[in-house]
Amino acid sequence: MTPQANAQNPSNSEMMTRVGPGTVMGELMRRYWLPALASSELKADGDPVRLLLLGERLIAFRDSSGRVGVMDQRCPHRCASLFFGRNEHDGMRxxxxxWKFDVEGNCVEMPNVQNGEELKAKVKARAYKVTEQSGLVWVYLGAQDHVPPLPxxxxxxxxxxxxxVRFVQRACNWLQALEGDxxxxxxxxxxxxxATADDFxxxxxxxxTVTNRAPEYHVADTPWGTSYGAYRQEEDGRMSWRVANFLFPFWTQAPNSDFLTNVGVRGWVPMDDEHTMVVMLSWKKSPGAYTGMPLKNGKPIPGFAPAVDYLPNTTDWYGRWRPQARAENDYEIDREAQRSNEIYTGIRMVFMQDQAVTESMGPITDHSFEHLVPSDQMVARTRRRVLRAALALRQEGVLPPGIADPEAMWGARSGSFHTAAGVPWQEAYSERLKEATRVR
Known part of the structure; x- marks a missing residue:
């Protein structure tokens, strides 16, 4: 099959990539709980944190009693920024x-007004529902009287x-960032x-993955989103599978570990249209990614590094979890390592290799310039699935996956495994899932 020009409707691309209030994708994402920041980032009576979510400028703080508040950064009085507020005595002043507001946005003090005790009940800061789970602060930006369960x-x-729990900021649109996974x-x-097969x-x-760099695929819609099974025939006749998932609205599960023990997920949370915060959750009991496993020479795959090096956090809107390797320094590329084929890209970390290529596409990919081929089936299928769900919500009020049926997400698991030749991949997936180690 020869490449075909991607004739994707520009208006469809616009709908998938824009996430602000009132947009088609923004409405979809506001139906889900969003992982906003690590619980450890907020201290009781500590400094507020600027927080950018789906194009909304918010502040987050933890009050004297340990409760977390997330609200519009503007004071509802004269729109001064609450980032400069005093976090004191169970409220932000x-x-x-x-004027002082509690974590639910209630005005509890209006000291510059003679009849402030009477007026304060009529004023409320725009605050959002918040909960904490698995080391994260989760925020719900949708209608506050229709809050779904956590995923x-x-x-x-x-x-x-x-x-x-790990975070990394990526300077590009959420969709192209996610599609790398x-x-x-x-x-x-x-x-x-x-690398060559002899290195392993x-x-x-x-x-x-290096013996056969052009695997075949099966792709399917699933209750949680979409899935692919990439398969290669081994020399002993068995079939090698790498299964991965997209889960609504922006989660991915990568096939970089053994299926039976691989508990992890990445959330590609839009900060705005051109910046994404990657939120990574993994189970300490899982063995970790295959890329760190030693080769014949006892070393990991060249270019593998265990952690991202960060710049110091600052207090501006884009100041959290910025990697040291970035566009401004060409991701610290080592051209000599690239020329000598020590590292294919010359970039010394798997995650930052992904970072470099997805950011290099520009703040928002021009989809009309693409030429998709059969190996892009999962990308194309996921785009269609997301767009259909967003339009069904907008036009017909149909709830997207994981809202009406949150337990559907429990069936998603990624990883690699082997089967005998000819075993249907989704049948093999179901059987492996029964054998898998689960967190509950």
Missing amino acids: CVYHG AMEAALIPEGEVN IDTSHFGFLHAGH QDDHPMRH
């Missing part, structure tokens, strides 16, 4: 005129002491283009 994704249910054929190039132990689970 605006420094302009002393029943397995990784979002990991007990507090057993969860790893559901594009499996790039692994054998972007991350392991310098015979039973290394990543060996087949």
Whole structure:
């Protein structure tokens, strides 16, 4: 099959990538709980944090009693920023005129007004429902009188002491950032283009990604979103599978570990149309990504680094969780390592290799310039699924996946496994899921 020009309607692309109030995708995402920041980022009576979610400028703070408030950064009196407020005695006090608001947005003091005790009940800051789970502060930006349950994704249910929580900011639209996680054929190039099958132990689970860099695929709609199964025939006749998922509205599960123990998820949370906060949850009992497993020489795949190096956080709207390797320094690319084929990209970390290519597409990808091919089936299927759900909500009021049926998310699991030749992939998936180690 030859590449075909992507004739995607520009208006469809606009709908999928714009997330502000009143937009089609913004309405969809406001039906879900959003992972906003780590619980550890907020201290009782500590400094408020500027928070950018779906194009809305908010502040987050923890009050004297430990409760978290997330509200519009503007004081409802004269619109001065509550970021400069005093977090004191179970409330945020605006420094302009002393008005004070609790975590639910109630005005509890109006000290510059003679009859403030009478008037304060008539004023309310725009505050949102908040809860904490698995080391995260979750915020609901939709209608506050119709709040759904938290998502029943397995990784979002990991007990507090057993969860790893990480954040990385990415300077591009949420959709192109997310699509890097559901594009499996790039692994054998972007991350392991310098490797050969002989570099791996015979039973290394990543060996087949360089033995056959053009896998075949099955792609399907699922109750939680979309799934793919990429398959390759092993020399012993068995079929090697890498299964991954997209979960509404912006979650991915990567196939970078053994299916039976792989509990993890990434949320590609839009800050605005051109910035994304990647939220990563993983289970401490899971063994971790295959990319760190040693090769024949006892070392991990070249270019593998265990953690992102961050710039110091600042207090501006884009000041949290910024990687040190970034566009301004060409992601610290080592051209000599690239030329010598020590590292295919010359960029010394798997996650930052993804960061570089998705940010290089521009703040928002021009989809009309793309030429999609069969290896892009999962990307194309997911775009259609997301757009259909967003339009069904807008035009017919149909609730998107995971809202009316939150337990549907529990069935999503990613990872790699083997089957005998000829076993249907979704049948094999269901059987492996019964055998898997679960968090509950």
